[in-house]
């Protein structure tokens with residue numbers, strides 16, 4: 001279909017339109033292929049997917065703006081917060097459902113800003129982030145008109161507690177750690193960061209958008225997981241995305257607090273207009289119902305056992321891909337990951353390894369692997385859908401490295417390439 005420059009006068013026939021849309025998707029990310037490594041966390045579970053389609057259809061037009069009008073949706077939201085709080089160690093009423101990690105982080109930063117103004121007497125609060133923290137924190141700071149300072153991480157890729165301590169000043173309101181960070185899949189030293197914050201009466205947020213629904217099951221698979229939940233003294237808020245390793249379709253995350261008083265700082269109510277009382281728990285007004293019912297149905301359908309089973313597949317895929325990379329001479333995983341996302345690159349000094357890594361990335365993209373290319377390496381996120389492609393990837397990685405060393409052109413046209421900017425998703 002040609003691009004539209006105005007609303008069509010006569011509407012299109014529904015069947016024709018559906019065909020157009022279907023054809024138009026041919027260039028879109030095929031997240032079910034096992035060849036995509038970001039954006040969609042592929043549960044590889046047709047029964048779950050069918051359930052998700054069914055429940056989304058049931059609530060397609062409904063609006064969760066007013067929970068009183070939807071007792072069923074309201075209960076699902078309450079359940080989602082309670083299940084998350086139970087898993088991560090806080091009170092069942094001390095959280096809210098949001099549309100995603102960015103909104104959860106926005107809420108936590110806003111609550112911290114207002115807490116700092118009201119309780120700590122800091123008129124112009126700021127937040128301290130490891131350099132690996134997700135851009136959503138800097139975005140929140142921009143929208144909330146506060147400063148966000150990034151502290152370089154240590155050589156091992158984790159937050160530098162000593163440098164964070166040195167960076168604290170009279171404006172600091174919130175320290176942040178990731179569990180794990182997106183670029184390297186490393187868990188920051190949350191115990192030490194939280195202790196640093198609490199000794200000074202500051203808040204500490206753990207960004208577990210990525211790990212919130214996987215790390216709790218990672219230790220069931222025999223992996224050691226450093227502490228990162230509310231079990232750590234001094235952790236005051238936490239974000240965990242159900243639409244990542246909780247396998248819900250998009251639009252579901254939770255922001256949780258140790259103390260409900262902090263949650264209340266993100267609540268909004270207003271009646272000084274002729275339209276009646278208006279209240280909301282998160283920035284959104286009208287809220288689509290499908291993500292709520294979808295997240296609820298997904299978690300309740302999978303249950304703990306289902307999530308452990310998915311975690312086992314993710315673990316198997318991770319081990320397989322790590323071994324495939326390990327087998328390639330001159331390539332390495334840059335930091336041994338704590339979970340199932342990681343970066344790999346050519347070995348050597350940055351000026352040598354970056355061009356070699358990019359040449360290999362081009363070869364992989366040309367072979368249909370939808371990898372993300374970060375500033376200094378290739379980023380992979382493992383999901384259950386990757387278990388079946390380990391051998392194909394290993395073979396294509398070998399072929400890509402050989403082709404790059406011979407300066408061979410990438411097999412497919414450059415239109416398939418992604419930009420070198422990190423997608424951070």
Ligand SMILES: Cc1ncc(COP(=O)(O)O)c(C=O)c1O
Pocket residue numbers: 099100101102103134136178180181182207208209210241424425
């Ligand atoms: C660690 C981390 N935090 C936050 C986010 C932002 O989540 P969203 O894209 O759902 O807003 C992401 C996304 O990948 C992430 O990996």
